C-alpha cells in the first residue's frame with residue numbers, strides 16, 4: 210500500500226442503506242410495511258442500522274427505498290403532533306425516544322423503481338455518492354451494537370485502498386444461502402484478501418465457508434462495475450457479481466479485502482433470526498430484561514418437561 214495515498218484519502222462520510230427489497234420471506238407482514246420497519250423489541254430494525262452508521266461517524270445517510278417508502282421516511286422525520294402530545298403530558302423520556310430517530314443523521318432518499326437486485330439498488334446511489342468511497346449497510350442486517358464492525362472496515366479500507374466486505378464463517382451446509390468468498394490470509398488476523406466471489410454457490414461448489422454479510426466499504430469504481438454486470442442469480446443484478454470482477458483487480462476499485470466478523474449478527478429478514486434477535490436484545494435490556502428473562506426461564510423449563 211502506498212502510504213502517501215492513505216494520508217491523502219479523506220475519511221468516508223456517506224452511508225447507503227438499501228431497503229427496497231420485496232421482503233417476501235416475511236409476507237404477509239411486509240405486504241404494506243417494509244421489512245426494515247418491523248420492530249426489534251421497540252425500535253424498527255432500520256433504526257439500529259442508522260445508529261450503527263452514526264456510531265462509525267457516517268452522518269450522511271442515503272436510503273434506497275421502494276414501494277411503501279413512507280413509513281421509512283416518516284420514522285426518521287420529526288412528528289410534531291406526537292411530540293406536542295408528549296410535551297403536554299410531561300412525558301420527557303418518551304419524547305426523547307421519539308426524537309432520537311430524527312436527530313441521528315442527515316437523511317436522504319432515492320427510489321429504486323423496480324427491485325432489480327442489490328447491485329441495482331446500490332447503483333441508484335451514484336448521483337449522491339459521486340467519486341468518494343462509501344459504506345453500504347443492508348437495512349435488514351442487524352449487527353449487535355456492542356460488536357463494532359464498520360469502523361474496523363473503514364480503517365482497513367484506508368490502510369489497503371480498494372474495497373472491503375464483511376465476512377462471517379458459517380456452517381458449510383448453510384453457505385448456499387449466502388455470497389461466498391475465496392480468500393487468502395493477510396498479516397492481520399481478522400483481514401483476508403478476497404480472490405473470488407460467488408453468489409449462493411450450489412452444494413459442493415463453495416470456495417470456502419466465508420459468507421458475505423451486509424456491510425461493505427466500496428470504492429466508487431463499483432458503479433461502473435455494476436453497470437457492466439448482467440443479471441445473475443434470480444435474474445437480479447447482483448452486487449456480489451460486480452465485486453467478483455473487482456476482486457480480480459489491483460486498482461480501479463480493487464483489491465477487495467474482507468474483515469472477518471465474529472460478533473453477533475442477525476438477518477432480520479429471516480423469521481427465525483428475527484425472533485432470536487428480539488429474544489436476545491430483550492434479555493439484555495436493563496428495563497425489560499430482568500422480567501423477561503424470568504418469564505423465559507420458566508417457559509423453557511415448561512417446554513423441556515413436555
Ligand code: UTP
Nearest residue numbers: 227228229230231232233234324325326330348
Ligand atoms: P434480500 O436478498 O433480503 O431480498 O435483500 P428482499 O427482497 O429484501 O427479501 P426476500 O428475500 O424477498 O425476503 C437484501 C437487501 O437488499 C435490499 C433489501 O431491502 C435488503 O436490505 N434490496 C434487495 C434492495 O434494496 N433492492 C433490491 O432490488 C433487492
